Amino acid sequence: MDASVVHELFTDDGRALLASLPPYEEKNVVMLTTRLRAAGHSPELVAAALTQSRLQARAVDKFGDAAAAMFFTPDALEQATRAPIARLHAQRFLDAGASLVIDGGCGIGSDAVGLARAGLDVIGVEADPETAALAAQNLASFPGSRVVTGRVEDVAASLDQAGAAWWFDPARRTPGVADIRGRTKRTFSLAALTPTWDLIQHVAAAAPAAGAKLSPSLAHHDVPSGCEVEFVSYAGDVVEASVWWGAAVRDVGRTATIVRPRPGGSRSSGDRVPPDVLHVIEADFNGIDAAPASRASLGPYFYEADKALTRSGLVGALLDATGGHEFTPGHGYVTADALVDIGLLGRAYRVLDSVPLHEKTLRAYLRERAVGRLTIKKRDVDVDADALRRSLKLKGSNALTVVLVTLDGERLALVVEPL
Missing domain, CATH: 3.30.2130 (VC0802-like)
Known part of the structure; x- marks a missing residue:
């Protein structure tokens, strides 16, 4: 998306255009496009607004009602953390005594918003200028938070502050390589992360508290010594493996965190119906070894x-x-x-x-x-x-x-x- 069009969406006219759109339905796109262009809106702004409308409709599954006020890109939405899980991440940092979290690779700011809503100050770092602009808008209502455009590798030293915790959600997609649906191809290799796995470990080990959201396929032997790896499921699907350092570690070793929407709620209940959560830690159950079934x-x-x-x-x-x-x-x-x-x-x-x-x-x-x-x-x-x-x-x-x-x-x- 062109940077000028992104910023045009943030103007009063752009926001009014978005607010005027009916609930997104693919069958109505051609008719809407024709009507909006006839009303004097540029083709680029119409396309951008309809794209946002489509993404906001998809985002309800992760963010509930809050999706209607957020901005997205397709790849960033797919990698974005669900609102209930972002709250769990935020609670980790609160329990660790953090007040400021630097979000290295914040994307459109899904975790950053969750951290800010919990009362933490956040500095988001995003390499892509257009995505960084969207993240800044998503964080605009939180005065203690801001977004820096740049690579974590280039800005980490200047951003690091005494007592600041770090959160990483490294890019797990290969730029310029698309899958059969036209989306940027996902990678499951630690060696292909951006920022690099080596940099994440270096910065995290030096911070008072840190965490990194990685692929659910993370091998147990790749978890650094002294850390906690938390495999998180939501509604039955494993959605991430988070590695925790320092004061963010609750139990060294492996943890299973099971997050399930409550009866009467739904996967799209967002903030309205908090889910049930269960933590299972390695120290309690790793030694249980019943005889195989016969x-x-x-x-x-x-x-x-x-x-x-x-x-x-x-x-x-x-x-x-x-x-x-x-x-x-x-x-x-x-x-x-x-x-x-x-x-x-x-x-x-x-x-x-x-x-x-x-x-x-x-x-x-x-x-x-x-x-x-x-x-x-x-x-x-x-x-x-x-x-x-x-x-x-x-x-x-x-x-x-x-x-x-x-x-x-x-x-x-x-x-x-x-x-």
């Missing part, structure tokens, strides 16, 4: 661990809660004899049946029960779920859920119902 231990209940537990290697919390046995260590599928309330640790199911995972056998089983809709869950069985579903040639009005597991060397389909 035919003899196959129970009437099945538990699916939240993915934050599996990524952090802390499925032991679910084993401890259920007294159960895991089918394949580390994958989070557990069988147990008792039905217990596991809270946020995962989801419980009743086991109705088990069927050998042979195509003909399973097809006959499903046809006998007129199953036309089949949900297939799997984590450790190398089967293409979509191809399997097609091969079963489902017919009927009933629905079933099956979980593919390996038990005593045999692949099974557990027929389950959620509880």
Whole structure:
């Protein structure tokens, strides 16, 4: 987006144009474009306003009602931290005694806004001038916060202040390389981060408190000594791995943080309905090592661990809660004899049946029960779920859920119902 057009959006006329737009619908874009140009608005401003309207509609999922007053770019929105998780980041810094946080790589300011709302002063650093301008607008209502345009590598020394904490959300996309949907291609390599992983570690280690938001695929062995790595899930999906240094560390080692929207709320509830949150730490559950599941231990209940537990290697919390046995260590599928309330640790199911995972056998089983809709869950069985579903040639009005597991060397389909 051209810098002059970005700044035109911030004028009274630009804001009025944005405010005048109806709720975004793709089917209305051509008609709106024609009408707005006929009203005298430049083609560039119309395109920019409609782009913002589209992005604001998408952003409701992460920011709730606050999205309507924020500015975005497509890549920055995708990497932006959800408002409920940004609040958790802010609480870390508050607990660490921070009053000023330097946000190195702030993007459009999603975390910076969360920090500022919590009462912290924020200095955002963003290399891209247009994105920095959007971040500055998103932070404009917080007098103690500002945005500096530049690379962290170039401005870190001049910005660092005694007692300042640091937060990093390094760019994880490769400039100039697009995926099949036209978005900048995502990278999962620590070596490809901007600012660099080496610089992040150097600055963070010297700060009184620091944190860095990294990919959920972060390997456990890449976590620096003495730090805490926190794998965070939201509504069942692992969305980040945050590494914490200094006073921001609560428990050295691995932590699983499970964030779940409350019943009656939604993924888009934003600030209106705070989610439920559970922290599971390595020191409490890493040593739990129940015997693997076997035919003899196959129970009437099945538990699916939240993915934050599996990524952090802390499925032991679910084993401890259920007294159960895991089918394949580390994958989070557990069988147990008792039905217990596991809270946020995962989801419980009743086991109705088990069927050998042979195509003909399973097809006959499903046809006998007129199953036309089949949900297939799997984590450790190398089967293409979509191809399997097609091969079963489902017919009927009933629905079933099956979980593919390996038990005593045999692949099974557990027929389950959620509880």
